[in-house]
Amino acid sequence: xxxxxxxxxxxxxxxxxxxVHIQGETVTGGIQDHPAFRNVVRTYAELYDLQHTAEHKDTxxxxxxxxxxxxxxxxLTPKTPEDLTKRRKxxxxxxxxxxxxxxxxxxxMNSSLMALASAADWFAQANPAFGxxxxxxxxxxxxxxxxxxxxxxxxxxxxxVAGTQQAGGKLAARIVKEDDNGIVIRGARMLATIAPFxxxxxxxxxxxxxxxxxxxPYSYAFxxxxxxxxxxxxxxxxxxxxxxxxxxxxxxxxxxxxxxVVFDDVHVPYERCFAIGDAELCNGFYSQTSSVVHMTHxxxxxxxxxxxxxxxxxxxLTEAIGIEQFQHVQEDIAEIITTLEMLRAFLxxxxxxxxxxxxxVLTPAFAPLNAARNLYPKLYQRFPQILRKLGASGLMATPxxxxxxxxxxxDIEAYLQSATLTGSERVRLFRLVWDTCISAFSGRQAxxxxxxxxxxxxxxxxxxxxxxxEPYKAKVxxxxxxxxxxxx
Numbered sequence: 001x002x003x004x005x006x007x008x009x010x011x012x013x014x015x016x017x018x019x020v021h022i023q024g025e026t027v028t029g030g031i032q033d034h035p036a037f038r039n040v041v042r043t044y045a046e047l048y049d050l051q052h053t054a055e056h057k058d059t060x061x062x063x064x065x066x067x068x069x070x071x072x073x074x075x076l077t078p079k080t081p082e083d084l085t086k087r088r089k090x091x092x093x094x095x096x097x098x099x100x101x102x103x104x105x106x107x108x109m110n111s112s113l114m115a116l117a118s119a120a121d122w123f124a125q126a127n128p129a130f131g132x133x134x135x136x137x138x139x140x141x142x143x144x145x146x147x148x149x150x151x152x153x154x155x156x157x158x159x160x161v162a163g164t165q166q167a168g169g170k171l172a173a174r175i176v177k178e179d180d181n182g183i184v185i186r187g188a189r190m191l192a193t194i195a196p197f198x199x200x201x202x203x204x205x206x207x208x209x210x211x212x213x214x215x216x217p218y219s220y221a222f223x224x225x226x227x228x229x230x231x232x233x234x235x236x237x238x239x240x241x242x243x244x245x246x247x248x249x250x251x252x253x254x255x256x257x258x259x260x261v262v263f264d265d266v267h268v269p270y271e272r273c274f275a276i277g278d279a280e281l282c283n284g285f286y287s288q289t290s291s292v293v294h295m296t297h298x299x300x301x302x303x304x305x306x307x308x309x310x311x312x313x314x315x316x317l318t319e320a321i322g323i324e325q326f327q328h329v330q331e332d333i334a335e336i337i338t339t340l341e342m343l344r345a346f347l348x349x350x351x352x353x354x355x356x357x358x359x360x361v362l363t364p365a366f367a368p369l370n371a372a373r374n375l376y377p378k379l380y381q382r383f384p385q386i387l388r389k390l391g392a393s394g395l396m397a398t399p400x401x402x403x404x405x406x407x408x409x410x411d412i413e414a415y416l417q418s419a420t421l422t423g424s425e426r427v428r429l430f431r432l433v434w435d436t437c438i439s440a441f442s443g444r445q446a447x448x449x450x451x452x453x454x455x456x457x458x459x460x461x462x463x464x465x466x467x468x469x470e471p472y473k474a475k476v477x478x479x480x481x482x483x484x485x486x487x488x
Contacts, residue, residue, distance in 0.1 A: 002069035003061050004145040005052055006045030013041065013197055016225075019232040020196045020259070031197050036238035036257065041197050043253050044147065047094050047105060059089050067143055074107035074298070075114055075142040078362040084297075084351050087111075091301035100306025101254040103448055104194045109148040109202060111294040112286075113138045116274070118359045119289035126278050134274045137223055141200065148223070150202035151189040151261045153454075163206065164218045173203070173263045174217040175276070182270045183220065185263040195233045195259040198226050205275065205282030212279075219282045221274040230266040233259035239441045246401035249432045251441035258444075290357050296369040297350065299452065303376050304343040310383045310436070311336045317390055317433055320426060322419040332386045339379050346372040367467075374463050377456045380449040384437035391433050398430050 004012075013032050020027040022036055032041050051060045051072065061070035073090035076083055094105050116123075117138030124131030141148060154163025154172035163172045173187035185203075192201065202223050224231065240255035241248060275281045286292035314333060318324040324333075346368040353365035388395065397416060404412055404424045413423035421429065436442050453459055 002064075002067075002145075003051040003072050004048045006042075006047075006049040008145075009045050009048045009147070010041070012199060016199070017227040018196060019227070020235055021232065022196075022235040022257075023237060027196070034196075035242045036235070036240065037197055039240050039242075039252050040255050040257075043098065043102070044105075044194075044197065047097060048145070050093060050097065056093050059086065059093055062086070064143060066139060069143075071142050072106070072110060072145055074110035075138075077114055077118055078354075079356075079360070080362060081351065081354065084354055084362060084364060088297065088301050088347065088351065091298045092305060095302040095305035096308075098254050099250075099309035100302045100304075101250055101445065102256060103302070103452065104149060104256055105302075106145075106147045108295060108298050109150055110141070111298045112150075112202075112291045113141055113148070115289050115291040115294045115361065115363075118361045119291075121359065122284075122288055123274055123281070126275060126281050129270065130274050130276075133271055137272065137274075144199075146199040147194070147197075148200045148202050149192050149194045149198040149226075150204050151192040151195075152204045152206060153190050154206065154218075155188045155190055155260065162210070164215055169214070169217075172218060173261070175220060176217070176265070178276075182268045183222075183273065183276060185220075185266045185268060187263055189261040189263070192233065192259045192261045193256050195226065195261065196235060196257050200224070201226055201228075201231065201261070205285050210279065215279045216277045219275065219277050219279040221282065221285060222268045223272050223274075224266065224268055228266055228268075230264040232262045232264065234262065235259045239439075239444055244401045246404075246428060247431060248435055248439070248441070250435040251439060255441060290359070290361060290363045293363050293366045293369060296366070296373050296453075297347075297364050300343060300347055300350075300369055300372045300376075303372070303380070303449075304340065304347065306380075307336065307340045307343060307383075310387075311340055313433060313436060314387060314390065316429055317387065320418040320421050320429060321394065323390065329390060332390065335382060336386065339382075342375070343372055370463060370466075373453050374456070374459055377450045377452060381446060384442055384446055387433050387437035391430065391437070394430055395434050395438060398434055399427055 017029045064071040078084045117135045120131035120135040157166045173189045175183045176186045177184035235257045240251045245252045349368040350364035357363045416423040418426040
């Protein structure tokens with residue numbers, strides 16, 4: 001099967017029967033028509049349709065090595081610099097479609113699966129079947145163009161003890177039984193974004209396992225269909241209020257659901273398992289396979305698109321109300337420009353310094369990507385602050401589409417016009433700014449970016465430990481030694 005169209009994605013979703021709890025309701029089908037999901041589902045369908053447009057099909061697809069059919073570029077195993085460039089351009093097309101607001105488009109997990117499958121030998125060191133499983137699963141997802149989500153952390157119950165020890169070890173998802181055909185999983189995981197409308201759930205390991213016998217039931221990696229028996233999702237309150245796109249221009253298009261995942265004795269066949277009971281294998285899951293590098297390559301491309309959107313939005317805002325010439329405004333705009341150029345430089349450096357890893361995959365340099373993923377969670381927080389400061393009280397004078405077309409129309413045209421826009425045009429722009437920096441949707445975006453790769457403090461700690469500082473220590477020590485000799 002070739003790269004899917006939006007229609008094919010919707011047809012498969014229509015046949016799926018995931019169990020989703022949302023606002024007191026249990027949904028067991030018809031996700032594509034449910035008010036909480038139908039708008040974002042259609043946005044995802046638009047992404048699949050882009051794969052078949054004359055403008056983007058050569059960027060978004062390549063020829064499958066097994067079927068000869070066009071498949072998604074995010075599955076492409078890069079061997080040459082041109083492959084890396086093609087992958088980044090494909091990431092960018094999809095990211096631009098949502099202004100970077102969709103964090104879990106299919107290319108994110110596809111990139112991970114590509115790297116994991118390339119490192120099949122690494123999985124095979126524990127069991128040859130695991131290597132075969134991960135390769136076969138990657139090819140299935142690629143050929144069927146499936147949309148995968150994932151979950152990898154235990155529930156947030158008591159931070160003073162390890163996730164595997166929550167409630168005496170009875171909360172976090174764990175292996176409770178192993179039979180001739182597979183394993184049985186019981187417990188919960190967080191936090192599966194897009195779970196209600198994905199095709200598959202990837203259950204990837206936590207990478208902070210201690211390797212003790214107690215950790216063994218929590219050491220696993222596998223994939224299951226989204227509507228597997230016993231699997232259910234508890235979704236948060238939707239931020240798409242089913243309002244007109246004029247009034248909620250972002251939330252009505254890009255509201256990805258976040259869910260707690262509950263495993264009620266879910267049976268996972270062996271052929272869908274990639275690791276079982278091996279904490280050391282689980283702890284190296286991302287780093288030893290280069291999976292984290294290719295995932296970050298996609299993420300930095302997405303955040304570049306998002307920053308481009310913010311820069312365009314703030315420029316339209318400042319021009320509309322005639323504040324562009326003030327120096328403090330220019331300082332804020334310069335901060336956004338600086339962030340954008342840093343991200344572009346990180347991407348360029350990562351691709352320029354790419355090297356072939358031990359599995360034959362041309363892998364971007366992680367150092368610049370790692371710098372970007374440590375910086376962006378903090379840098380993004382400034383963007384809503386800047387938009388709120390520059391938009392000021394104008395962001396509270398934002399009537400709805402019904403007002404623009406109702407009895408207040410003349411007042412809106414007269415009193416809400418700006419230096420460059422009519423009253424209705426200005427309201428439309430300001431509602432977009434509002435949905436980017438004030439609305440509930442914008443709040444979720446800020447939180448999402450802050451914790452995208454996990455706790456920034458923990459990330460910083462890992463960053464420091466992994467960074468080779470010995471050459472720089474030696475440099476300073478050489479200087480000290482030289483100074484000492486000069487005095488003597």
